[in-house]
Amino acid sequence: MAVVGILIISAVIIAIDVPPLVRKKRKKELAIFSSLLLFGTALSIALARGVQIPNPLDFITWIFKPFSELIVKIG
Amino acid sequence: MIDNVKVSSHQLMILVFLYSIGTVILHTPSLMAHFAKQDAWIAAIIGAGAGILLTGLYIKVGNLFPSLSLDRLNERLFGKFIGKTVNIFFFFWAFVSSSEIVFYIGDFVATFWMPETPSFAIHIMFSFIVILAVRLGIEPISRLTEILFLPVTLLLVILIIAIVPEVEWMNIQPVLEVGIRPIIRAALVFVSFFSLSTVMFLMIYPSLVTERKKAAKGFLKGTIYAGIILVVVMGLNILVLGVDLTTRNIAPSYALARKINIGNFITRIESFLALFWIMTVFIRGVVYFYVSVVVFSNIFEVKDYRHLCSPLGMIMVVLSLILYPNIQAAGTYDKDIWLPFVSIVGLFMPLLLLVAARIRKRVDR
Numbered sequence: 001m002a003v004v005g006i007l008i009i010s011a012v013i014i015a016i017d018v019p020p021l022v023r024k025k026r027k028k029e030l031a032i033f034s035s036l037l038l039f040g041t042a043l044s045i046a047l048a049r050g051v052q053i054p055n056p057l058d059f060i061t062w063i064f065k066p067f068s069e070l071i072v073k074i075g
Numbered sequence: 076m077i078d079n080v081k082v083s084s085h086q087l088m089i090l091v092f093l094y095s096i097g098t099v100i101l102h103t104p105s106l107m108a109h110f111a112k113q114d115a116w117i118a119a120i121i122g123a124g125a126g127i128l129l130t131g132l133y134i135k136v137g138n139l140f141p142s143l144s145l146d147r148l149n150e151r152l153f154g155k156f157i158g159k160t161v162n163i164f165f166f167f168w169a170f171v172s173s174s175e176i177v178f179y180i181g182d183f184v185a186t187f188w189m190p191e192t193p194s195f196a197i198h199i200m201f202s203f204i205v206i207l208a209v210r211l212g213i214e215p216i217s218r219l220t221e222i223l224f225l226p227v228t229l230l231l232v233i234l235i236i237a238i239v240p241e242v243e244w245m246n247i248q249p250v251l252e253v254g255i256r257p258i259i260r261a262a263l264v265f266v267s268f269f270s271l272s273t274v275m276f277l278m279i280y281p282s283l284v285t286e287r288k289k290a291a292k293g294f295l296k297g298t299i300y301a302g303i304i305l306v307v308v309m310g311l312n313i314l315v316l317g318v319d320l321t322t323r324n325i326a327p328s329y330a331l332a333r334k335i336n337i338g339n340f341i342t343r344i345e346s347f348l349a350l351f352w353i354m355t356v357f358i359r360g361v362v363y364f365y366v367s368v369v370v371f372s373n374i375f376e377v378k379d380y381r382h383l384c385s386p387l388g389m390i391m392v393v394l395s396l397i398l399y400p401n402i403q404a405a406g407t408y409d410k411d412i413w414l415p416f417v418s419i420v421g422l423f424m425p426l427l428l429l430v431a432a433r434i435r436k437r438v439d440r
Contacts, residue, residue: 010389
């Protein structure tokens with residue numbers, strides 16, 4: 001059910017954004033737009049099906065942990 | 076890019092004002108009281124002062140090349156390759172932050188207003204208006220802030236005046252008991268939310284404003300007004316609720332508004348506070364998302380950023396749902412990780428830009 005909803009949303013986005021891009025013949029923008037939308041749809045479906053998605057915050061935390069330990073020493 | 080958009084100095088002032096109040100007013104007091112206890116208000120004053128200094132730095136960076144926005148400035152001064160790398164980091168930061176804003180709204184509404192509604196529904200609805208606003212462009216957004224300015228300020232002033240009778244001066248005594256280090260730590264927390272992220276107004280300030288000199292003043296004024304409001308609210312939180320309650324609440328200012336009682340007649344008006352909080356957070360979310368979409372389209376040298384709003388918005392919704400498992404995780408992140416993360420774009424990037432500009436000047440001679 002959720003997957004159908006996501007696909008409908010993607011279809012609506014395509015219906016709104018793609019025709020003006022095709023009319024203006026902007027191939028590069030169309031390529032970036034399609035890959036972003038594909039990525040977004042895939043992510044949403046994965047989330048809806050309960051697939052574990054890697055969290056970018058874990059990565060950020062891993063990078064900045066040493067700095068934050070320095071800050072903790074302040075107070 | 077559409078280059079004929081213009082923001083007036085007055086609009087920029089309001090935009091900065093609403094943006095700076097944003098999330099800070101509701102969540103930050105609890106984090107600050109956690110460190111500085113009853114002296115959190117002193118930390119807020121120090122933090123607001125530092126915020127004004129930082130705004131001065133940003134204005135200086137903006138005046139280097141008045142026709143360029145921040146991401147183009149990066150490419151101009153650092154060179155194409157390093158500039159693009161910096162921009163990718165900048166985009167990543169702005170995009171993650173915009174998802175965070177969506178999370179905060181979702182969490183707030185689900186906790187206080189609609190506990191039975193699944194949070195993704197709130198996330199999707201809020202993201203939808205953010206995407207809509209960014210698609211329309213920065214000019215309608217800045218006009219919207221003009222409409223929001225009066226109700227927000229009025230509500231704030233009424234709330235502040237109404238809460239004054241509840242003040243208990245015992246709550247901030249003894250002053251300066253915790254020592255200087257926790258106060259500095261709390262001030263750093265305040266700065267990291269209040270002013271380091273305003274660096275993103277460099278995407279708007281020199282290149283999209285009508286009068287540059289006046290706009291710089293507007294930028295500064297917006298920061299100062301927001302700083303005053305936040306110091307007052309921080310002080311009132313401690314004075315009315317006390318250290319203990321301020322620390323334990325996830326949204327102390329909301330609990331503060333709940334305390335308002337005028338002659339047993341006007342009570343429980345905290346929803347007004349939440350209403351204006353959502354307005355300001357909406358502005359913050361819109362600015363974050365606008366900046367991330369514009370930076371993204373500049374990285375790939377796309378002419379019109381508006382077509383990338385909806386697919387990026389879709390990813391933003393997913394990100395906002397997986398970013399934090401709960402509000403406690405958000406608190407830990409805000410306390411420890413956010414400060415170094417935001418300092419890179421908010422402090423080191425502008426400083427490096429100033430240095431790079433000076434070196435370029437010398438080489439050109």
